Amino acid sequence: MVEDADNAKKRHPIRVAAGRSGLTPGLLRVWESRYGAVAPGRSEKGQRRYSDDDIEQLRLLQQAVQGGRRIGDVASLERAELEAIVEEDRRETTRRFGGDLGVVEGSAGILSACLDAVERSDVDQLRHSLDRALLGLSAIEAVQEVVSPLMRRLGEMWAQGQVDPAHEHLATVIVRQVLVDAALSIGPSNGNQRIVIATPTGQMHEIGALEAALCAAGEGWSVTYLGADLPAASIARAARDRGARMVALSVVHPDDDPELVPQIEELSRALDENVVLAVGGDAATKHADRFRSVGAIVMNDFADLRDALHEANGRR
Ligand code: B12
Structure with a gap:
């Protein structure tokens, strides 16, 4: 008999754990096998089963990684330490970006902020908006819903003479730089x-x-x-x-x-x-x-x- 109050009870399948923690099942397995992030139990058929505590740990790890930490550096931290790091990163992000990324606008808003920055040749604003995309969205969302449409639009603007080639090149340099930094740090x-x-x-x-x-x-x-x-x-x-x-x-x-x-x-x-x-x-x-x-x-x-x-x- 399952007791809801028992947070340590291993009862959730991997898809539920992934959905609730904001990770993919693939990443969950990798974080488990490579970094020992959590130790799920097994069902009678040998399938992974996660407790509420496991899911909370994964959620915190996901937030720490989104805050710029390497998974290898945080995977073995105790809950209290992890919570403190996530809170510290959140405060720092709020200070830098003037808002809480937990309630940031979706990809459409970020894309429009990027385009606005390109039109105004505002390099800092472009970098800032791309950072928001990478911190607030999954990698695949950031790529498909912000970076690719931004680059395509940039091409159109360049072709129509709406943006100087120098600005288009500069924007590409910023996008490149932000992507390199993100890919190598995640x-x-x-x-x-x-x-x-x-x-x-x-x-x-x-x-x-x-x-x-x-x-x-x-x-x-x-x-x-x-x-x-x-x-x-x-x-x-x-x-x-x-x-x-x-x-x-x-x-x-x-x-x-x-x-x-x-x-x-x-x-x-x-x-x-x-x-x-x-x-x-x-x-x-x-x-x-x-x-x-x-x-x-x-x-x-x-x-x-x-x-x-x-x-x-x-x-x-
Ligand atoms: C930035 C840019 C440049 C930059 C590139 C800088 C850099 N470091 O990358 C510079 C200035 C160097 C450049 C040069 C040229 N460019 Co240019 N460029 C662009 C622009 C504006 C953006 C390209 C981009 O990054 N797009 C975003 C990416 C993500 O899109 P994508 O590359 O198409 O990829 C998509 C998919 O194919 C997929 N994908 C791509 N790779 C991979 C890999 C994997 C593993 C997976 C899963 C998926 C995947 O992901 C994307 C999905 O959205 C495009 C406009 C546009 N519409 O794309 C023109 C564009 C690509 N360029 C074009 C041209 C013609 C040129 C030049 C010949 C211009 C010139 N006259 O000098 C030169 C050619 C240089 C060369 N020797 O090849 C044309 C190509 C036309 C065509 N397809 O026939 C385009 C489409 C502009 C246009 N409308 O005319 N360019």
Whole structure:
């Protein structure tokens, strides 16, 4: 017989624990296996069961990570210590941003603040709004609902002469900087599940690759971000050196570069058999059949990436 008052009773399945703590089931498993974040019980069928206390611990850990802490640094903290850190970070965030992120506007409001900042060439406001997106939304929401639409709109504004190329470049620099910082600070620096992310030679658009880096870090992967315009041999070497389980590439423009498909073929040959090669971006959609024929996974969006990461974890 279940007693509601018993907060230590292990009774919630993983989906409930994930929903209540604001994490994904995949991240919950990673935080458990790699960092011992909580120790769920097991049902008769061997499925994970979480107590109310476990869920509260996970919720606090999630808030600590959103506040900029590494999961490896906070996973083993006692409840009181964790609560104190979360409260301290919350106070600091409120001081910096003048509001409580717990009641911040949704992605539409943040996107509109970003666009407003771009139109006014207000670099600080742009950085501030992007920070709000990354702190207040999940990685995948921040990417799909703020960063991608912002960059597309920026392109339109540039094409219509509504924004000076210098401003467009400056905005791209800020977006790049914020994404690099976030991707490298969220994920573990040396976790077991490692991913190498880059764009191949000739592909100068790197925001898609950075978005992938952020999503992978948000799923608990250790990210090695190599930047844009890299030869296949170098990417393969980095993957070997890092012991990567996955290599993700972004290919956007040009999509008719005769060297593009051969590069993916070369990379596929050079990677160890157990390394997953994933390619996303508009040019990947165009060459999907060729890429698939050499064993690459072609991704339409970041939900595909998340699925592939979960699958590579072997625990979907
Ligand atoms: C910023 C920008 C640049 C910057 C890039 C800086 C940087 N560090 O990245 C600079 C100034 C260098 C640049 C240069 C050029 N650019 Co430009 N650029 C843009 C702009 C404004 C934003 C690009 C961007 O970041 N988009 C946001 C990202 C996230 O979108 P995305 O790359 O399409 O990715 C999406 C998906 O494909 C997916 N995805 C991408 N990668 C991956 C990877 C994985 C693993 C997954 C799961 C998903 C995924 O995620 C996104 C989903 O929303 C776009 C406008 C636009 N509409 O995108 C033009 C745009 C891409 N550029 C364009 C062009 C033509 C150029 C130039 C030729 C311009 C010129 N005349 O010099 C050069 C080419 C440079 C080169 N050698 O390739 C065109 C491309 C047209 C086309 N597709 O044929 C666009 C669309 C502008 C336009 N409307 O004409 N550009």
